[in-house]
Amino acid sequence: MTNSTSAASLTRRGFMAVTGGAAAATLLAACSASGGSNGKPIKFWNMPWGNVKFAPLDKKITLGYKPSGSLPAATYQSVQWANFTTTFSSAVASGTGPAVSSGSGTQAFQFAKQHKIAYADDLLDSWKKNGLYDDFLPGLIDTMKTPDGYVAVPYNLDMRVLWYRKALLEKAGVTPPTDWQSYLDACEALKKIGVYGFGIASGAQGNGFQVLVAMMINNGGGLFDADQKPNCVTEANLQTLDYVVELVKKGYMDPGSVGYSTNNAYSQWKAGRFAMGIEAPGLAQQVAGDVGPDMYVGDPLVSASGKKGTLSFPNNIMMYTNTPSQKGSEAFLTYYYKHMAPLWTQNTGPGLPVLKSIAATKEFQADANAAKMISVWQPVCKTWAAPGGAALFANVALVDSTPAMTTFAQSVLSLKATPKDALTTLQNTLTSQLK
Known part of the structure; x- marks a missing residue:
């Protein structure tokens, strides 16, 4: 379902x-x-x-x-x-x-x-x-x-949840991760069999920005404060993106992911090139075929700050x-x-x-x-309102599938901007668009 x-x-x-x-x-x-x-x-x-x-x-x-x-x-x-x-x-x-x-x-x-x-x-x-x-x-x-x-x-x-291909994890000799460190360990084992553990699609028709925000929320962060104003450059967010950069630099992400659409990502899951990733509820049905039954939802990961969480709509x-x-x-x-x-x-x-x-x-x-x-x-x-509150509000439209968010995610995943620079640029862009 x-x-x-x-x-x-x-x-x-x-x-x-x-x-x-x-x-x-x-x-x-x-x-x-x-x-x-x-x-x-x-x-x-x-x-x-x-x-x-x-x-x-x-x-x-x-x-x-x-x-x-x-x-x-x-x-x-x-x-x-x-x-x-x-x-x-x-x-x-x-x-x-x-x-x-x-x-x-x-x-x-x-x-x-x-x-x-x-x-x-x-x-x-x-x-x-x-x-x-x-x-x-x-x-x-x-x-x-x-x-x-x-x-x-x-x-x-x-919502955005952790998916994995059971057969590929078994081939790599690892169990499904439960926290950020075991996720890194699983990615390293998967890399040895030629498989990417950080499956993501961050092109114009991808949802990579949602994945990054989901990971920020996982670490107690997010994009808005309790006054419903953008508050992007926080320690929780910086720590999250440092972790993302580590995943990229260690070769756990397919370099093509920066420009992938969701359909490109589905193809990588089907081909056995992606073994783990944060994706939508319908991933197994979208991948389908012989691979669909091998798709499993993992447990929420415990972040570096000891928290659990994800982005939902x-x-x-x-x-x-x-x-x-x-x-x-x-x-x-x-x-x-x-x-x-x-x-x-x-x-x-x-x-x-x-x-x-x-x-x-x-x-x-x-x-x-x-x-x-x-x-x-x-x-x-x-929701997008995290960490400041639960209720949505009109200005979350500024971060909900907008060009600014795609640019933000691509700048991080391509390593063209440091986490602090990427978050600062996003903060400035969102602040300038407030109504």
């Missing part, structure tokens, strides 16, 4: 608001329904989070909603990832957008600044009475909290002020969360679940890697 492709995951998180007459991208899988205030339905727009089975089942669940009384029914639109920022910004600005939607992980925070989001406080209060609130995995709801209220509700999880569902009925939006979401389990139990691949009840199903538990991500990794996950 995993999310969809990592290539799409790069697009789905960085949300930059688009202004002025931008054309909307095509909306697919439209279906109409009547009912509600003046016959206007609750428009639910969702992204194609999983495989080809996801949208048809998601649409079926949505249209199965039978509202009570005069509350509106729901319609369904599947919004493609291509140009989705334009789709949403244009529709919301023109008043033709959805009443409820998913989108990028930072989208709700961006639209909240524009006063377009209907906060979820009343909805969450109602869920405290029906048990839904307590069904969420620990800490997830807090990631949506702002001084003005909860901007959204967690929906599915993406709590994708969410948000409500908008442009709705025929706020009570209707809340009633639909209550129905949807009570009925969305088949998206996971029928293997449609919409990321990792946010509800304990879904994670506990025998269908989900049948995937040992996915189950381990929830039981062992989720408790140590932190």
Whole structure:
């Protein structure tokens, strides 16, 4: 049970608001329904989070909603990832957008600044009475909290976890690492059999910057302070990047990784050139074939400072002020969360679940890697807001799949900048872009 492709995951998180007459991208899988205030339905727009089975089942669940009384029914639109920022910004600005939607992980925070989001406080209060609130995995709801209220509700999880190829580690005569030193030792043993232990892809279509931030969080660092301001040049971050530089200098990283896309990295995993790396939940499914069954999720590593942790992305569902009925939006979401389990139990691949009840199903538990991500990794996950806090905020869009982050990672992995210089440049760039 995993999310969809990592290539799409790069697009789905960085949300930059688009202004002025931008054309909307095509909306697919439209279906109409009547009912509600003046016959206007609750428009639910969702992204194609999983495989080809996801949208048809998601649409079926949505249209199965039978509202009570005069509350509106729901319609369904599947919004493609291509140009989705334009789709949403244009529709919301023109008043033709959805009443409820998913989108990028930072989208709700961006639209909240524009006063377009209907906060979820009343909805969450109602869920405290029906048990839904307590069904969420620990800490997830807090990631949506702002001084003005909860901007959204967690929906599915993406995170960066340690993967390894069991057969290659056995060939090298090592066990899966448990801390930074044993990771170095395993890399050295793998190098002797011609395999790279620090698998990473840091090209324009790669996620190397996410790996570096995940490692910073592992060591107690990150990019933002408690005031939600960039704070990159810290001892924890410097220590982390010194460790990364050691991995590179000792030849544990494929030199081509600086320019690799995620697809290039998949090819290296398949070819037996990568044996370990920090990657997305769907790695085994992306590699697939004969190699997929040899892919295992390791334990969170203990860092040089004695900490565990990684970067996670709590994708969410948000409500908008442009709705025929706020009570209707809340009633639909209550129905949807009570009925969305088949998206996971029928293997449609919409990321990792946010509800304990879904994670506990025998269908989900049948995937040992996915189950381990929830039981062992989720408790140590932190968002882009680390180390200053748990809740996301609008300015994390500055580091979420942006050119500045790709440049930062490439400068470190290519050894063209020292850790301090790379972090200082990033700090200056982010500070200059603050809104």
